[in-house]
Amino acid sequence: MDDRTEQLNRAFAALADPTRRDLVARLAVDDATVGELAEHYDMSLQAVSKHVKVLGDAGLVTRSKEAQRRPVHLDADVFDLMSTWIERYRRRAEERYRRLDALLAEESDRERESEAEAS
Template sequence: MKADTLDATFAALADPTRRAIIARLRQGEATVTELAEPFAMSQPAISKHVKVLERAGLVTRGRDAQRRPCRLEATALKEATDWLEDYRALWEERYRGLDALLDRLKGETHE
């Protein structure tokens, strides 16, 4: 994954409103009007959040007659998850090493 794409993904996900929009779009496509309903902010403000998500590749907007539904694009999320997974594996390995060390130290104190 390119650093710019990863940076855009994490920057987009840093905002709680955008994370809520992503969570809503997991249920299916929605218009900006529909996305704005649960928030105490204007449709233009929600549109700005959607644009950030679009630039990060997390959301696309289509055309369905007069509607312009937003859709979740899981590829960018998967790429971010894959990147994080590498670090999760690293920390699991380190914790296993720490557990082994603690087990050895416990065994030495009981001898």
């Protein structure tokens, strides 16, 4: 499996968890340490640390190495990748929906014609 595929695997999987999406939402406001983040959740610090690790492995988040206070920072790149993927198929689905719509309109045109003939 190529690298890009695995990155998408990890990124989508990371965001499938509501706690992690919430972490992302918080980090979008400002960088924060694991400890600070953990205060907002009803789970152990270790659990939050694990969640942050998952986000990190997915490349959604980076950490500055200035240990002691090593804040977590949101990174835009992988969001780009996901966004591109989704947009691609969203557009195609919509496109095909519009075409189906047109097709149905055509068909009901034909039906109306038949009815006109029948009358």
